[in-house]
Amino acid sequence: MTAHAFATSVIGRALPQDTLRMTEQETQRVIVLANPGGISQQLLQMCHALAIELVAVASHHDLPFRLHHHRPMAIISELDPKGTTSCAALRTIAAYDQDMPVLLVAGQDPSVLGTIDAAEQLWRLSALHRLGDAPTANDLIGFLFRAGRRSGLGRLMPVS
DSSP states (O other): OHHHHHHHHHHOOOOOGGGSOHHHHTOOEEEEEOBTTBSOHHHHHHHHHTTOEEEEEOOTTTHHHHHHHHOOSEEEEOSOTTSHHHHHHHHHHHHHOTTOOEEEEOOSOHHHHHHHHHHHHHTTOSSEEEESSSOOHHHHHHHHHHHHHHHTOOOOOOOO
């Protein structure tokens, strides 16, 4: 509760889309919570081919600034879901926008899944997408399509 109130009072809620200039709305951006090794090659290549700008965030401490500065259509977490960094990032995302699409590789560990469930309910994260394994191309395309559709910036069309 304190962390949620603190993050909201310091950086504020997300501005509505109609307050953005037209040039800012035309750019598709995705924030990637990257491991120390950087963003995965598969994600880099796919987003480059789809003309989606990736913004790498190496520390959850930089996340509030990056969210407000770049106004992404979605967030993809490549962080280890067992760590406290992943939980802190989810709390920051909830303070910014509870409806922000987030793709999280959760694995199969029941304790991790329980922690994610609790965070999702506690912080009312309505667009948290969990995967058991590393995302495939179909997983990424589907997620980016839904995120783009939600934000009104999507240029992808579903095939199947």
